Amino acid sequence: xxxxxxxxxxxxxxxxxxxxxxxxxxxxxxxxxxxxNTLVTMDITTKEAVRLxxxxxxxxxxxxxxxxxxxxxxxxxxxxSFAEVESVNVLSREEVLESFRTRHQFSxxxxxxxxxxxxxxFGPTIIVKTREPGDYRKIxxxxxxxxxxxxxxxxxxxxxxxxxxxxxAITTRIERIGFGLAAIFAIISFLIIFNTVRVAIHTQRVExxxxxxxxxxxxxxxxxxxxxxxxxxIVSVGLTMVIMYxxxxxxxxxxxxxxxxxxxxxxxxxxxxxxxxxxxxFAVLLLTVTSSSLAMRRQLKV
Amino acid sequence: MIKLHSVTKYYTPTAPVLKDINxxxxxxxxxxxxxxxxxxxxxxxxxxxAEERPTRGRIEIxxxxxxxxxxxxxxxxxxxxxxxxxxxxxxxxxxxxENVSFALEVAGETSSxxxxxxxxxxxxxxxxxxxxxxxxxxxxxxxxxxxxARSLVHRPKMLIAxxxxxxxxxxxxxxxxxxxxxxxxxxxxxxLVTHNREVVNRLRRRxxxxxxxxxxxxxxxxxYII
Numbered sequence: 001x002x003x004x005x006x007x008x009x010x011x012x013x014x015x016x017x018x019x020x021x022x023x024x025x026x027x028x029x030x031x032x033x034x035x036x037n038t039l040v041t042m043d044i045t046t047k048e049a050v051r052l053x054x055x056x057x058x059x060x061x062x063x064x065x066x067x068x069x070x071x072x073x074x075x076x077x078x079x080x081s082f083a084e085v086e087s088v089n090v091l092s093r094e095e096v097l098e099s100f101r102t103r104h105q106f107s108x109x110x111x112x113x114x115x116x117x118x119x120x121x122f123g124p125t126i127i128v129k130t131r132e133p134g135d136y137r138k139i140x141x142x143x144x145x146x147x148x149x150x151x152x153x154x155x156x157x158x159x160x161x162x163x164x165x166x167x168x169a170i171t172t173r174i175e176r177i178g179f180g181l182a183a184i185f186a187i188i189s190f191l192i193i194f195n196t197v198r199v200a201i202h203t204q205r206v207e208x209x210x211x212x213x214x215x216x217x218x219x220x221x222x223x224x225x226x227x228x229x230x231x232x233x234i235v236s237v238g239l240t241m242v243i244m245y246x247x248x249x250x251x252x253x254x255x256x257x258x259x260x261x262x263x264x265x266x267x268x269x270x271x272x273x274x275x276x277x278x279x280x281x282f283a284v285l286l287l288t289v290t291s292s293s294l295a296m297r298r299q300l301k302v
Numbered sequence: 303m304i305k306l307h308s309v310t311k312y313y314t315p316t317a318p319v320l321k322d323i324n325x326x327x328x329x330x331x332x333x334x335x336x337x338x339x340x341x342x343x344x345x346x347x348x349x350x351x352a353e354e355r356p357t358r359g360r361i362e363i364x365x366x367x368x369x370x371x372x373x374x375x376x377x378x379x380x381x382x383x384x385x386x387x388x389x390x391x392x393x394x395x396x397x398x399x400e401n402v403s404f405a406l407e408v409a410g411e412t413s414s415x416x417x418x419x420x421x422x423x424x425x426x427x428x429x430x431x432x433x434x435x436x437x438x439x440x441x442x443x444x445x446x447x448x449x450x451a452r453s454l455v456h457r458p459k460m461l462i463a464x465x466x467x468x469x470x471x472x473x474x475x476x477x478x479x480x481x482x483x484x485x486x487x488x489x490x491x492x493x494l495v496t497h498n499r500e501v502v503n504r505l506r507r508r509x510x511x512x513x514x515x516x517x518x519x520x521x522x523x524x525x526y527i528i
Contacts, residue, residue: 013400017395207395210393213380214380214405215378217374
């Protein structure tokens, strides 16, 4: 216990008497954390934007006028059985007619033509939404191979096929770029932290050798650096979270215009605060402790 | 008792730094080890504090065979030996008091004992009024006295002084040698590694002369002969 208290005392002494180096270490850690957080924020925003675009994509199956309620139910159940399908909604003949009238309420010629046809010329419509835009092709192809195919008069998929493929390609590319950037940032961050800690320890290599000479064991030498790593981590993560909170609150004012669904980065951070805090604490601590252990390994050899 | 049995040390496979050294130093002796640069004096010191291991041979300190001492045990050995270097090796960011206390803190001494002993030792070396100074605020002689205080504070049975006067003027050299003589009078074995002919000749104690890694002379009341 006395040993631990002395290690803590030495680490506070080291921080205070190497204040410039300590502040520089914290500053670099904050810069690194801000970079990672910016990347995370970009990733969250991009994913939300992609989700918004994907959410607006769906495919309609226009059934024949003679399709019965049982036919509609069967097709609906068949489509819902696919794991890729997120939702299947049915518009009855009456709803389709009403929708058509609403859409063309200012076009007298279209309404006149509809009246001349007499009755309701529309069949029911099934609106399918899949989890990924790339899944539409599979669903549409599989329904063409079943007994339900004669019930389908037309599919909106044919007209949107190219657009859906493009959306899928763009979203996949965005996700890959995000992953690539995250990997590059992780490597850069590791190198920055490793070198920062290494420089800090290298400047104290003479002191480490003196401590060894007077009989300090490895834990007595390494201990203060580990405690310092912990303190630097807590301070830098704490300050980064505060900076990020104010930055995101400022950013939210502009994001409100782009995202009509009320998406807010501040709310996202608030609801994931504990997770983000612990993750960053753990990651930075792991990096600083690993870096200091690697950097000290040579100095601690007797 | 320090015993070296046929100790040989190679850094490179072709040229040994120490060759077949046989040596016995009794408790309470004051021994000067002299020799030109490259004679192997510092390697001998490094072997005794287990900073290096011998390539061949055996080293004993008291009843302790330190030939193949484990790294984890080395700190315990060093707490039994006081070491003084010409470049002082003081912790620059610690005060005089903290530098001396550090040797006891790492050994697990209680805080009350440290508060009691350290001022006494600083008083003995004449630095009682400079306890709160940092090393860079002291003269060379004063810094060496802090090192001696640090080496003495855990009451070692042996004190190794590797060129302790190398960076000091004549007055400070005399002061340091007088302190070492006093420490020896209290029963501590002193191993003085030095280039200083005048110091060795005036001491009139045992002198071991090294040349090319070998002992070329070992006289009970010797002189600096090279």
